[in-house]
Amino acid sequence: MIDTYRADRHVFQPWGAQDGGARLEITDGAGCWFSDAGGTRYLDLASQLVYLNLGHRHPALIDAVHTQADRLCVVAPTFFNEVRDELAAALLDISGTGAGRVLFTNGGTEAVEHAVRMARGHTGRAKILAHYRSYHGATAAAISISGDPRRWPNEPGVPGVVHFSGPYTYRSDFDATDDATECERALRHLERTIEFEGPHTVAAVILESVVGTNGILVPPDGYLAGVRRLCDRHGIVLICDEVMSGFGRVGEWFAYQRWNVRPDLVTFAKGVTSGYVPLGGVIVAEHIVESFSATPFPGGSTYSGHPLACAVGVASVAQIAAGDLLTRARTLGATALAPGLRALQQRHPSIGDVRGAGLFWALELVTDRDTKQPLAPLLPGRGGTEAMAAVAQSLREHRVWPMIVANRIHLAPPLIVSDDEVEFALGALDHALDVADSYYRA
Ligand SMILES: Cc1ncc(COP(=O)(O)O)c(C=O)c1O
Structure with a gap:
């Protein structure tokens, strides 16, 4: 047996x-x-x-690994690599970011760590606002940002993280019983949180465009656009964490596209390669890239933009589109x-x-x-x-x-x-x- x-x-x-x-x-x-x-x-x-x-x-993903492995298994981030560039271009294209760039990481956690660092470098501010009922990853900043009990045994976390409640009509924190009221009250709550924290101290709001592990919470229409408006009003960077909701999961390349919202930073991982080879990253809008055009970005990793992973990424995007x-x-x-x-x-x-x-x-x-x-x-x-x-x-x-x-x-x-x-x-x-x-x- x-x-x-x-x-x-x-x-x-x-x-x-x-x-x-x-x-x-x-x-x-x-x-x-x-x-x-x-x-x-x-x-x-x-x-x-x-x-x-x-x-x-999936035969196309397996073939992508074989073909790339036969050609070049590894190449350091210090070199230009065609398949890495090809995937970055494809991601900018499907994300609707247009101009901009992509920082590659080894998974979702690292993507969040680097996105937060970019937002802090870009704004010169420290605070990060994040939802309760969220998961953003396992390392120091990412777990501190997560509004999930997995954070508790890891505390004290990194300084400068503030949590707030997002919309969840079924168990509303705002005593709302319909989506429109929940949306309005959740936005008012965020507005107050920003005011009390001091808008000039807030670098970024990070949220899962559709909350994953903490409940598959699809925000009501108008919520993401409302968050975008509040960020714009105060010069705050909007980070959409698409690690779980990206690459077709909700019927869009990225879930924020359901509501025609444009984040400043998009974190991704998981579905970009269907997990065949670990890969993650941050899609960075042009105005954030500019903050680092002369100032070096203080982050990276040995395997950033690993060619085997990028080859699978290119094949995955192509397969999702073709099918x-x-x-x-x-x-x-x-x-x-x-x-x-x-x-x-x-x-x-x-x-x-x-x-x-x-x-x-x-x-x-x-x-x-x-x-x-x-x-x-x-x-x-x-x-x-x-x-x-x-x-x-x-x-x-x-x-x-x-x-x-x-x-x-x-x-x-x-x-x-x-x-x-x-x-x-x-x-x-x-x-x-x-x-x-x-x-x-x-
Ligand atoms: C929304 C979200 N962000 C970040 C992460 C962390 O990604 P990883 O486990 O690839 O580090 C996850 C993992 O489940 C996630 O769901």
């Missing part, structure tokens, strides 16, 4: 306790599916950690996932809220719709419950691998997911929600 669950004896686990038990061994993947060591296949509803936008074993996957994500979200999930909500009282866009959705599970009592603690990393574990187990038994965060099921399948696979996922969810319902008003 093959042991499909194995405990690490040599690998130190990120984020978890080291005696956290055995984990499923994955040995193979194709498209939206992966297989464990025993040959059982699972539909990957989480795209691993929301990065496998083009699915497992018209932005339209596909928008359409599948609107015609299959949204109605399918809302139909489940009709049948299952444990679904308190359904929200999302494109191929990025969350089901928020409750034990009581009136009180909105969550089925597990609301904040990520605050411990699960037997109920959420049972829901996850049911999904796995129906061959769907979910992303479970706090009291929510997050759905973020690869952009290449088929109509049939979406139906398959909805069927598995139907069973798992029976399990959740058994805890309703228990």
